[in-house]
């Protein structure tokens with residue numbers, strides 16, 4: 689289980705590797721918007737942001753706002769950091785989340801827990817975080833929401 693994480697804590701992490709296909713996604717996240725690529729050909733959302741649809745291969749893509757909500761598919765609790773930048777931060781929880789729009793995405797649980805399969809989680813809409821989730825149970829008292 690993860691220890692309690694306070695609202696004021698900023699997740700420690702490595703800078704993302706931004707490339708030409710994902711730059712728009714990171715820029716939107718920095719601006720407080722959680723977005724997903726949407727295929728105009730098959731009408732499905734996908735992730736990660738790349739230049740063609742992961743479902744049908746079409747390159748007719750648009751970038752649309754997403755709700756950022758989803759449910760926990762699975763998780764791991766990291767006790768031994770695999771990179772020096774994370775020393776002193778374990779234990780922490782990494783979630784695999786099935787977004788409401790369909791794609792599965794990975795992120796760190798910022799607060800809340802314990803985690804259960806199917807638990808509702810939400811990406812904070814404050815633009816202050818990378819890919820992190822909050823347990824829906826902590827949403828009521830959070831000031832970091834839409």
Ligand SMILES: [Zn+2]
Pocket residue numbers: 727728729730731732741742743744745746
């Ligand atoms: Zn498609």
